[in-house]
Amino acid sequence: MHIMEGFLPWQWCxxxxxIALPCxxxxxWQLKKVLKADREVLPLLGVVGGFVFILSSLKLPxxxxxxxxxxxxxxxxxxxxxxxxxxxxAIVLLFQSLFLAxxxxxxxxxxxxxxxxxxxxxxxxxYRLLRDTSLNIYITVFLVTAxxxxxxxxxxxxxxxxxxxxxxxxxxxxxxxxxxxxAVTQVPLAIVEGVVLALVFKYIIALxxxxxxxxxxxxxxxxxxARSEC
Amino acid sequence: MAYKYRLEILAGIAIIAxxxxxxxxxxxxxxxxxxxxxxxxxxxxxxxxxxxxDSFTPLIPQYEPPSGEIESCLFALQAAxxxxxIGGVFGFWLGPARRKPVE
Numbered sequence: 001m002h003i004m005e006g007f008l009p010w011q012w013c014x015x016x017x018x019i020a021l022p023c024x025x026x027x028x029w030q031l032k033k034v035l036k037a038d039r040e041v042l043p044l045l046g047v048v049g050g051f052v053f054i055l056s057s058l059k060l061p062x063x064x065x066x067x068x069x070x071x072x073x074x075x076x077x078x079x080x081x082x083x084x085x086x087x088x089x090a091i092v093l094l095f096q097s098l099f100l101a102x103x104x105x106x107x108x109x110x111x112x113x114x115x116x117x118x119x120x121x122x123x124x125x126x127y128r129l130l131r132d133t134s135l136n137i138y139i140t141v142f143l144v145t146a147x148x149x150x151x152x153x154x155x156x157x158x159x160x161x162x163x164x165x166x167x168x169x170x171x172x173x174x175x176x177x178x179x180x181x182x183a184v185t186q187v188p189l190a191i192v193e194g195v196v197l198a199l200v201f202k203y204i205i206a207l208x209x210x211x212x213x214x215x216x217x218x219x220x221x222x223x224x225x226a227r228s229e230c
Numbered sequence: 231m232a233y234k235y236r237l238e239i240l241a242g243i244a245i246i247a248x249x250x251x252x253x254x255x256x257x258x259x260x261x262x263x264x265x266x267x268x269x270x271x272x273x274x275x276x277x278x279x280x281x282x283x284d285s286f287t288p289l290i291p292q293y294e295p296p297s298g299e300i301e302s303c304l305f306a307l308q309a310a311x312x313x314x315x316i317g318g319v320f321g322f323w324l325g326p327a328r329r330k331p332v333e
């Protein structure tokens with residue numbers, strides 16, 4: 001999902017940085033607040049951050065004949081909300097742009113917006129919609145993680161289509177072309193990521209249900225039901 | 231028993247199906263190079279803007295891993311860092327839960 005360094009005109013780099021920076025500031029502020037209120041959430045932050053690290057380094061072949069990587073941002077969006085997720089993603093993306101030439105410092109803003117902000121925001125919205133319904137927790141986690149992953153590549157396509165509208169058909173036709181590359185490749189990866197992260201969530205619930213309850217991620221009753229169900 | 235582990239079974243099925251799908255497409259699809267979608271995307275940018283791919287130079291100079299091996303080494307480091315974090319925390323949580331009470 002990365003936009004490569006140099007492939008985005010500087011005007012667009014500035015635009016995406018301007019969008020990304022306030023979100024990162026909210027994230028850092030929230031992170032301080034959460035950690036100050038309860039130090040015991042730190043291990044959970046480590047786990048959800050660890051998944052972003054691992055999954056975004058795994059480039060998996062997809063059915064379309066090209067490779068892409070999952071994002072792993074869904075778990076973090078559920079546990080800590082989209083803004084803290086943006087901070088985690090910024091760290092991962094900074095590492096990749098400094099040492100791996102994947103993305104770059106000028107396009108970092110655009111990449112943070114797609115992987116760290118829009119994806120997790122969509123995931124978080126889905127989570128808020130489904131949280132208070134009677135839907136099984138694991139199905140909620142599956143949908144959130146898969147959609148956060150999908151919308152990351154949709155946003156990348158959008159960013160590129162805005163910068164490079166096609167000569168005929170303009171923005172729409174180039175959006176469709178980029179979607180064909182990024183989003184279609186991502187579909188099978190998003191499904192697998194959703195299932196695997198739902199499984200991970202089961203283990204977190206099994207080991208530390210109290211942290212999730214304290215953070216208000218799911219109610220005590222929902223967690224109890226989930227523990228007895230699976 | 232199977233009811234208790236149904237999520238594990240589901241995840242297993244999803245991963246196996248994903249691998250099978252990859253094996254199927256990689257043998258039947260001609261022209262599937264399994265290049266990174268980032269590179270394919272860069273190709274499309276070049277096509278749309280009418281400029282060759284090489285003409286896109288970094289706006290801010292950046293370090294490039296000198297070879298594919300070093301790149302994969304750094305990727306493995308990134309994954310290892312995540313793995314250590316996850317393994318460490320799960321161990322940290324699991325330890326007290328499994329500790330036997332002192333008699």
